[in-house]
Amino acid sequence: MTVPDRVFASNDRFSVRAASSQLPAAPARGVAVLACMDARIDVLRVLGLRAGDAHVVRNAGGRASDDAIRSLILSSLLFQTREFVVMHHTRCGMQTSGEKLHLRLRTAYPDTVGDEIDFLPFADLDQSVRDDVRRIERSSYIDADSLVTGCVYDVDSGRLRQVSG
């Protein structure tokens, strides 16, 4: 049974419960979270949030990439989000170097170049959070009175540690 097969079977059961709880599109807590795609992180549970509470943007590293900024601008523009939380985490695969990642890519795909991809790795975990908080704060299309908080999630203890904001 492939993952999609299992997923559709599981959703048949989920939809019976979900149908009774229609939520509005606007995040009830007025917050958007930017977090890593890491499998260990159930973002809503970690942050004590429920479906309906927050926009959740995720990518490798939880980086404030141009595309993440696009999403946060839309959250702010269409749904008046004024609070943002950047959450990176311990033992992240992105805490490495671009050189190492490009070497792995060239090893896996010897006939390709791949140097055009910036994987957005980082050397220092706390600094990466501060950098991404600053990128969001400096966007021309995020209101200056927005609150941007940065934190690190410890995947071993389950604890959040505030880094910035």
Next chain:
Amino acid sequence: MTVPDRVFASNDRFSVRAASSQLPAAPARGVAVLACMDARIDVLRVLGLRAGDAHVVRNAGGRASDDAIRSLILSSLLFQTREFVVMHHTRCGMQTSGEKLHLRLRTAYPDTVGDEIDFLPFADLDQSVRDDVRRIERSSYIDADSLVTGCVYDVDSGRLRQVSG
């Protein structure tokens, strides 16, 4: 109490439970999901997955942007992910036009231009899923034998409908 204050207080309680369940970094189901940031969607619950099962990439629309592709390549390269699920949804704020979004941006920020941002809206929901499935399949750094499934989540009924794959 700001959202961050509430989040940290809530995490204090969460971390006591989480500390006992250390998960490996590799997704247990070998799958990565690309979904919209929409507040109504609890991706893991909708798909019948648990923390540890899947990488979860999210942005406005669940689009296969360059940054989403970056994340999926890293999922594949570092964790051997070979199954991918693209999930868009009904009543998505991105089912609109770039003109309408740029008009809202210029109204909110009259002193700016903003035309440099491609918001990645779409006109047709099913077609947007098919387009994004194809973008992932065509990436030079996603293995050709990968399984990419596209689906639409109905935010009212809670049901998934397979569109592609």
